[in-house]
Amino acid sequence: MSRYKQPKKLESLALNKLGDWIAEQAELLMFPIAAEAQRDTTKAHMLLSRHVNSIRSYLDYNVPWMVHDLLSTEAIRALSALLEKTKQSLGFRGSMPGKFVSQMNVIVRMTEVLFTNNLTFISIDNIPKMMRSVFYSKLQMLSGLVYLNLGSLSGGWKTADMEGSVIEALKELHNLKYLIINYDCTDNILHCISKNCKKIEKLDVSSSKCVTNESVYILMKLICLRSIQLYRTSVTLEGFAKLLINCHNLEDIGRCDEIGRVLEFIDLTDSSAPPFKLKVYVSRYAPANHLQLAVDMCPDIRSVTIFHHNVHGDLMMLIGLKDLCELKLLSCDFYADQVKQILQVKGCNIIHLHLEHVDQIDLNALMYISQMCPLLESFTLYNCTLIHHTSLYTKKLEILPFRNLKKITCVATCTDDQLFFILSNCLNVHYIHLGTAVNVTDEFMFKLLDKNPLIHLKEFRIMQSDFLSMISVERIIQSCMSLEILLELESWSLLSDTDREYIRNYIKVSNFNIDTVRRYDVHDVSYS
Numbered sequence: 001m002s003r004y005k006q007p008k009k010l011e012s013l014a015l016n017k018l019g020d021w022i023a024e025q026a027e028l029l030m031f032p033i034a035a036e037a038q039r040d041t042t043k044a045h046m047l048l049s050r051h052v053n054s055i056r057s058y059l060d061y062n063v064p065w066m067v068h069d070l071l072s073t074e075a076i077r078a079l080s081a082l083l084e085k086t087k088q089s090l091g092f093r094g095s096m097p098g099k100f101v102s103q104m105n106v107i108v109r110m111t112e113v114l115f116t117n118n119l120t121f122i123s124i125d126n127i128p129k130m131m132r133s134v135f136y137s138k139l140q141m142l143s144g145l146v147y148l149n150l151g152s153l154s155g156g157w158k159t160a161d162m163e164g165s166v167i168e169a170l171k172e173l174h175n176l177k178y179l180i181i182n183y184d185c186t187d188n189i190l191h192c193i194s195k196n197c198k199k200i201e202k203l204d205v206s207s208s209k210c211v212t213n214e215s216v217y218i219l220m221k222l223i224c225l226r227s228i229q230l231y232r233t234s235v236t237l238e239g240f241a242k243l244l245i246n247c248h249n250l251e252d253i254g255r256c257d258e259i260g261r262v263l264e265f266i267d268l269t270d271s272s273a274p275p276f277k278l279k280v281y282v283s284r285y286a287p288a289n290h291l292q293l294a295v296d297m298c299p300d301i302r303s304v305t306i307f308h309h310n311v312h313g314d315l316m317m318l319i320g321l322k323d324l325c326e327l328k329l330l331s332c333d334f335y336a337d338q339v340k341q342i343l344q345v346k347g348c349n350i351i352h353l354h355l356e357h358v359d360q361i362d363l364n365a366l367m368y369i370s371q372m373c374p375l376l377e378s379f380t381l382y383n384c385t386l387i388h389h390t391s392l393y394t395k396k397l398e399i400l401p402f403r404n405l406k407k408i409t410c411v412a413t414c415t416d417d418q419l420f421f422i423l424s425n426c427l428n429v430h431y432i433h434l435g436t437a438v439n440v441t442d443e444f445m446f447k448l449l450d451k452n453p454l455i456h457l458k459e460f461r462i463m464q465s466d467f468l469s470m471i472s473v474e475r476i477i478q479s480c481m482s483l484e485i486l487l488e489l490e491s492w493s494l495l496s497d498t499d500r501e502y503i504r505n506y507i508k509v510s511n512f513n514i515d516t517v518r519r520y521d522v523h524d525v526s527y528s
Helices: 010-039 041-062 065-090 097-114 129-141 159-170 187-196 213-219 237-246 259-269 288-297 315-320 339-349 363-372 416-425 442-451 470-479 497-510
Strands: 121-123 147-149 178-180 202-204 227-229 280-283 303-307 326-333 352-359 378-385 407-413 431-434 459-462 485-487
Touching: 010 041, 010 065, 010 097, 041 097, 065 097, 065 121, 065 129, 097 129, 129 159, 159 187, 187 213, 213 237, 237 259, 259 280, 259 288, 288 315, 315 326, 315 339, 326 339, 339 363, 363 416, 407 416, 416 442, 442 470, 470 485, 470 497
Parallel strands: 121 147, 147 178, 178 202, 202 227, 280 303, 303 326, 326 352, 352 378, 378 407, 407 431, 431 459, 459 485
Antiparallel strands: none
16 A cells, blocks of 8 residues: 555545435435424324435445445444534433434434345444444345344343344345354344354354253254354353264354363263364363363364463473464463474464463573464564573574564563564564553664664554654654554653644645554454
């Protein structure tokens, strides 16, 4: 992407204006509908429905199907702004509560113009709360949905009240592949999914206490199911065992602290069932015998996340996983628990490495990681306390360190030498996130950028700093030619509000393509 902001594409401009046009139609209808509602609410409702249907048909006919998801984003943006504008202008004054409610209802109902079978993506969490009721009640109209995130619904407080509307919607969503419904999933909902949503590949029903071992018999009917999240449900060891044995395409069961005991149970009761196709292993408990069972019964595991207990565990069992490429270790020692030896054997395959509460990491350990994991793309140090080395690794590094690293997250206490070794060598990094325990100074920043100008860096986050000043900001902007996001400047104590305003104006005047305000993309969701 260019260092400078480019003119928006005609498609983007058109969709933006079309979203504004939808809000304008709502604004034009607000007053006549409110006036009609004071005389005859039924007639006002019919009149509004006629307008909504007319606009929906107009959009369905004129907007290409492949940009309908983008249009929904723009329309919700514009209608949300109109909601806020209306609330601020009218308030909740007692002299006209009916008029206020009628006008707000027009805006909310206008979201229905998006309800066609061209819409494929919905995440309720990204929709203003006032509009969500419309989506819950009209979901059945969105027969083209592929991804649906219903969020936490009632949070488990009114499961029975939500069940009916969810079931009515799911009866029509035959193209659905990805569904998230936390807290309020029930057996009736699962029955509906198994009968009507036969393409389901990923299902997340976390925290739904109504999901039990009996629910597993329903899930077994989903022949395309590859991923199921059952954390904090009522499914027990026997239920997970039944799921693994009968769902032959299952690759991910999410976090399951009992997975070791599940495999142990299967090994004792049905030893002919393995091998399983599991590719993800996430557990808080990982004694040596359970890890060995995972290696023997799930040979395709690619991603491992374990909380290590040094009394019972032996991490060396992991070297038996031929496809291991993502490793997340919590609470262990780099040397004493043989993490170094694991990386010596498996490091050539490791792409993602996450070390959390891992002790004994020194500069030597970082050098070992750089040499043993030449293909490493993502490296996280989280809540680790890096120690000073006692004797420095003196051999010449045979492999250029961290050349494939794209993402670095360092939320750990470390020395300048340790941080400099990582950052000065990752020439192709795209994302850097430094936590509050990392004390970066202007001198360090200049030294780093002199050696590695970070020309491919796109996003830079330094969560808190008492030492970085304006000269570091200016140097970062000038040096990092691909920078698109520079966040957390509000937490740099040496910068005043005037300084931050100057930075934003400087970026604007220079036409740099850099965002200093936190923003989220509603489509920033992985389907894979």
